[in-house]
Amino acid sequence: MSEVAAAPQMQISDEVAIQMIGMHKWYGEFHVLKDINLTVNRGERIVICGPSGSGKSTMIRCINRLEEHQKGKIIVDNIELTHDVKNIAEIRREVGMVFQHFNLFPHLTVLENCTLAPIWVRKMPKKDAEEVAMEYLERVKIPEQADKYPGQLSGGQQQRVAIARSLCMNPRIMLFDEPTSALDPEMISEVLDVMVSLAESGMTMLCVTHEMGFARKVANRVIFMDGGEIIEENEPEEFFNNPQSARTQLFLSQILHH
Amino acid sequence: MTDTATQPRSYEPGNHPDLPPPLLTSGPLAWVKHNLFGSPLNIALTVISLYLLYLIVPGLLNWAIFDAVINAGSREECKAIAAGACWALPAIRFDQFLYGFYPDHLHWRINLTAVLFFLALLPVLWDNAPFRKQWLIYSCIFPVIAFFLVVGGLGMEEVETTKIGGFALNVIIGVTGIVASLPLGILLALGRRSQMPIVRTLCVMFIEFIRGVPLITLLFVASTMLNYFLPPGTTFDLILRVLIMVTLFSSAYIAEVVRGGLQAIPKGQLEAADAMGLRYWQSMRLIVLPQALKISIPGIVNTFVGLFKDTTLVVIIGLTDVLGVGRASLSDSKWQGLPEEVYVFTAILFFVCCFSMARYSTYLEKKLHTGHKR
Numbered sequence: 001m002s003e004v005a006a007a008p009q010m011q012i013s014d015e016v017a018i019q020m021i022g023m024h025k026w027y028g029e030f031h032v033l034k035d036i037n038l039t040v041n042r043g044e045r046i047v048i049c050g051p052s053g054s055g056k057s058t059m060i061r062c063i064n065r066l067e068e069h070q071k072g073k074i075i076v077d078n079i080e081l082t083h084d085v086k087n088i089a090e091i092r093r094e095v096g097m098v099f100q101h102f103n104l105f106p107h108l109t110v111l112e113n114c115t116l117a118p119i120w121v122r123k124m125p126k127k128d129a130e131e132v133a134m135e136y137l138e139r140v141k142i143p144e145q146a147d148k149y150p151g152q153l154s155g156g157q158q159q160r161v162a163i164a165r166s167l168c169m170n171p172r173i174m175l176f177d178e179p180t181s182a183l184d185p186e187m188i189s190e191v192l193d194v195m196v197s198l199a200e201s202g203m204t205m206l207c208v209t210h211e212m213g214f215a216r217k218v219a220n221r222v223i224f225m226d227g228g229e230i231i232e233e234n235e236p237e238e239f240f241n242n243p244q245s246a247r248t249q250l251f252l253s254q255i256l257h258h
Numbered sequence: 259m260t261d262t263a264t265q266p267r268s269y270e271p272g273n274h275p276d277l278p279p280p281l282l283t284s285g286p287l288a289w290v291k292h293n294l295f296g297s298p299l300n301i302a303l304t305v306i307s308l309y310l311l312y313l314i315v316p317g318l319l320n321w322a323i324f325d326a327v328i329n330a331g332s333r334e335e336c337k338a339i340a341a342g343a344c345w346a347l348p349a350i351r352f353d354q355f356l357y358g359f360y361p362d363h364l365h366w367r368i369n370l371t372a373v374l375f376f377l378a379l380l381p382v383l384w385d386n387a388p389f390r391k392q393w394l395i396y397s398c399i400f401p402v403i404a405f406f407l408v409v410g411g412l413g414m415e416e417v418e419t420t421k422i423g424g425f426a427l428n429v430i431i432g433v434t435g436i437v438a439s440l441p442l443g444i445l446l447a448l449g450r451r452s453q454m455p456i457v458r459t460l461c462v463m464f465i466e467f468i469r470g471v472p473l474i475t476l477l478f479v480a481s482t483m484l485n486y487f488l489p490p491g492t493t494f495d496l497i498l499r500v501l502i503m504v505t506l507f508s509s510a511y512i513a514e515v516v517r518g519g520l521q522a523i524p525k526g527q528l529e530a531a532d533a534m535g536l537r538y539w540q541s542m543r544l545i546v547l548p549q550a551l552k553i554s555i556p557g558i559v560n561t562f563v564g565l566f567k568d569t570t571l572v573v574i575i576g577l578t579d580v581l582g583v584g585r586a587s588l589s590d591s592k593w594q595g596l597p598e599e600v601y602v603f604t605a606i607l608f609f610v611c612c613f614s615m616a617r618y619s620t621y622l623e624k625k626l627h628t629g630h631k632r
Binding site: 064065066089092093095096097099101103104105106107116117120121149151165166169 | 524526527529530532533534535536537540544545548549552626628
């Protein structure tokens with residue numbers, strides 16, 4: 001049964017994309033992340049869930065150094081995250097991120113949002129950057145909105161622009177931080193469709209989300225976090241049908257049955 | 259009848275045609291009805307306002323225009339012709355009001371500078387100007403051209419800077435202060451929000467010190483005390499000292515206004531820029547500042563207008579700006595007793611400039627509005 005559900009079974013390479021070893025983080029006195037150990041191979045799709053405040057967003061934000069970890073190691077794309085600004089810049093070039101609140105730049109058009117980083121970070125000529133941007137805008141099915149400003153689009157459209165904007169940098173890893181939590185129910189599926197097709201293309205993805213349908217459809221692994229720890233980690237079917245810890249069972253019963 | 263509420267209902271979509279709005283909800287008549295006669299209080303206020311206008315406006319117009327005299331040799335002659343304003347004084351001394359004691363035969367240089375200034379301003383304010391990039395290069399070198407035109411040198415007759423006066427002096431100080439204090443203020447604002455403790459502390463100290471001191475004090479420091487601090491023998495042009503002080507003064511205010519704008523930018527904007535790999539200065543220039551400055555436009559222009567009017571304070575340290583010329587002309591025995599005319603004339607000069615700035619800022623705000631406020 002599990003083979004059928006996990007339909008887009010892309011081959012996962014042995015190459016390691018992200019590795020966290022004994023990673024800890026504190027906010028002042030507060031211990032947010034406790035001994036996180038996680039290895040993500042290239043091409044893997046991982047869904048991270050857990051109650052709010054469990055540290056799941058903080059964990060993926062550590063991967064591109066939006067948050068700084070204080071202990072342990074994070075290695076992304078064979079580069080270790082340290083205080084070295086050069087390393088951070090290099091990792092950020094290869095890691096795309098999609099935020100809960102889209103964080104599009106309201107003073108720039110959709111097209112300008114998409115071409116900004118390729119032009120300024122990758123030093124791509126403007127014309128090439130625009131061509132690439134239109135390609136990705138077509139892939140997320142909103143090329144006709146290219147000249148509008150983000151404020152003129154619906155939430156679902158904005159989030160799709162945000163995904164296209166990240167893809168324009170041609171990243172090897174994509175991080176999604178609750179990409180559908182701020183959307184109206186009607187718009188969630190249009191964003192999830194884009195994410196599914198992205199997963200099918202073999203992108204390495206880490207998604208913090210509570211969309212369990214999405215997790216069953218594309219994830220190789222589901223990770224459950226609570227209180228700053230990874231409590232459970234399993235294949236989606238096993239995870240949903242046969243959760244091991246009591247905390248996971250409680251969480252699943254709350255989000256699945258109501 | 260009672261059951262209809264529980265019946266399932268459905269509507270054919272598109273069965274409601276677009277109807278015109280009910281009468282008197284739009285158009286000028288509706289505006290008058292709603293804004294001037296909307297309620298008893300509104301009606302009373304409208305009537306009182308009209309009555310006050312009736313009391314003030316005719317008298318003002320009579321004084322300023324209908325009973326005014328423009329050709330006369332002295333105040334006595336004015337009074338003999340009509341009872342209204344005696345514009346003959348600003349008319350006769352017009353050149354002095356504009357140029358101060360700048361030599362008569364060199365006034366063309368100030369005029370040329372003014373014309374070149376507007377040409378330099380145009381591409382800055384008008385972003386669809388043809389050849390804007392090349393034109394902006396000219397705008398950047400304009401200050402150098404202006405300096406030599408006003409002060410002389412390069413084969414042109416030199417003019418002592420203390421001779422520069424009248425409204426030209428106000429404009430020179432005002433424009434220099436505005437142009438120089440904006441970038442300095444932005445840097446101070448960024449510095450005050452910096453993660454680096456030394457930069458932050460220095461910026462905070464500078465801003466708080468300058469803001470905590472009256473401009474006149476700083477001008478006195480510029481005119482007298484600066485000589486004590488500088489090594490003996492260094493001569494430092496007085497107007498240059500004033501320019502520096504005025505710039506520093508307004509940059510502290512600009513910094514606080516811009517900081518307000520910076521604080522209004524959601525953290526997510528910077529996070530998105532970081533996640534895309536933009537560097538600090540890139541994200542500031544491309545993402546944060548364009549949005550923060552847009553929010554700060556009213557405050558920035560407010561500071562500029564204030565700065566421009568504060569340029570009249572230089573009269574206290576012995577420079578003869580337009581107010582200085584006015585005062586001097588009032589002590590002329592032929593013209594004694596005409597303060598209204600002198601000050602109204604000065605007020606009009608300032609009002610035209612400040613009001614233009616205000617209008618431009620309104621235009622800019624409208625133009626930069628990209629519909630993200632919903």
